[in-house]
Amino acid sequence: MLGPGNGVAQDDPPLALVIHGGAGTIRKSDLSSEMEAKYREKVQEALDGGYEILSNGGTALDAVETSIRIMEDSELFNAGKGAVFTAEGKNELDAAIMDGSTLQAGAVAGVTTIKNPISAARAVMEQTTHVLLSGLGADAFAESIGLEIVDPKYFFTQRRWDSLQRAKSREQKAEAHVSSVEHDPYARAMGTVGALALDKEGRLAAATSTGGMTNKRWGRIGDAPLIGAGTYANSKCAVSATGAGEYFIRNVVAHDICARAEYSEISVSEAAETVIFTVLEPDIGGVITLDNQGNPSMPFNTEGMYRGYLLGNGESVVEIYKD
């Protein structure tokens, strides 16, 4: 693990990296100590990987992309390799990235062959005039610019396949065509990953990547790739969300937190707590936030959220449960 503050003069703004690995019904009683250790280790690895970029003078954008790629390459999270399955037994991935210093943003939705969707999102931002590309078109774009393409089988994991079978079985029992999945918190988008960073130039960036919701249908797109809903950054505030995506879309959560902070002149963390604990219903999800002074917050209204931060003052936290 890296020491904080490496290579950064004292007068520079404080470096900061904040990460989540999904919110949901995560209870200590449900998670073996072996699995808990794996999650803690991988969140720490993602923090260290991103922070190394920052401490070497790199950009917030590079830091969040690096952290997200580490989590996308792990089976533990519902993003990249560990993405959940759709009702048709496929993996359709979404990701977004935003540069708070320029308001440039890029996102992909419903991609099936891109190993690291977050890098595709970044390429959309940097190599096209568009923000959001979707489906086969987005896959084709990624291939055309040389990103790593994988066979869709790459995203098969037994654990997520079993989750789909359980979701389908619950659905049959409920005889409810659409709503059974979402009302079962276990089937929710637990495991979406997000990262926020503040670099030595004071630039904020936000990134989110997900496989969406187990058993999703009809090309459903959640909040993660939607700028303002699950992902948002400007010069003062960065947010990445995780949870039942539809609620985050309807409440434009990521942008609303930054707007409340700016227009109501409250802190970003106060705005985040207001939205998570008073605007949203309980058991919906959580967010990570970061302001341009390097202050993180990680509020959630579920049982748990994989989360952590690493700050320039040496503070380092990795947590899972509520208490």
Added chain:
Amino acid sequence: MLGPGNGVAQDDPPLALVIHGGAGTIRKSDLSSEMEAKYREKVQEALDGGYEILSNGGTALDAVETSIRIMEDSELFNAGKGAVFTAEGKNELDAAIMDGSTLQAGAVAGVTTIKNPISAARAVMEQTTHVLLSGLGADAFAESIGLEIVDPKYFFTQRRWDSLQRAKSREQKAEAHVSSVEHDPYARAMGTVGALALDKEGRLAAATSTGGMTNKRWGRIGDAPLIGAGTYANSKCAVSATGAGEYFIRNVVAHDICARAEYSEISVSEAAETVIFTVLEPDIGGVITLDNQGNPSMPFNTEGMYRGYLLGNGESVVEIYKD
């Protein structure tokens, strides 16, 4: 044309319906008087159709859906029947609707066989737990619930086909792979349609429908179907946007207008003018807005915007140009 206020007691909140038919380089010198008359007539027809719902005591949701369907069924606008072509010579349509009184919302992106995408968006809102469905999945959903499905040929219009050929020819000349279209204002998403309504119960609704950008690639999704970007409504404020969609996404324009009004305690129309004239660069597009007292605004920073409103106090406006 209907008289305003029909069937509504004086103590009820003022009814209001506001419409746009797209913003862009619309100059009096470019539009024949015959075409101008057609546009004015169709905007008036959409206003009257939606207002009739309101004056009969119907909901804001029904009113905006009705107005949008009238414009989707016309060749004049870049939505439904008159949608522009993608680079591959297809028509991929986007639409969103939002009920400000409940924050429920529905949207479809990249659909190719749904005659009236706005009605599919409403079905997503009312018949699923999702907000945004995309691509073939969204088409399949619409068919499964019995919405009117058409052969993709239905969306062929010579005028839009010619626009695509011009865009491709400009692109070849520019030898610029991606950016040539968007930097040519003529090729922009001129003709997106939007509608806002306030009903006798004081409920606001917003709806937007579009064919997107001529010559768009890679499953590009614009701002129209993204809640908070091109479409948003809450209990106090409703917004529908039109223009170069990527700018509206990055600035989360529709939600930002409502957030500025609420948190900075300024009027919705002041907030809209701030965003259109000071946050966005010139020549990007415009919005229509409506507050819960029935006050409309229609600011735009392009040469023109097809637009109009019909209010409970009898005020009726249909305009096209800047002055």
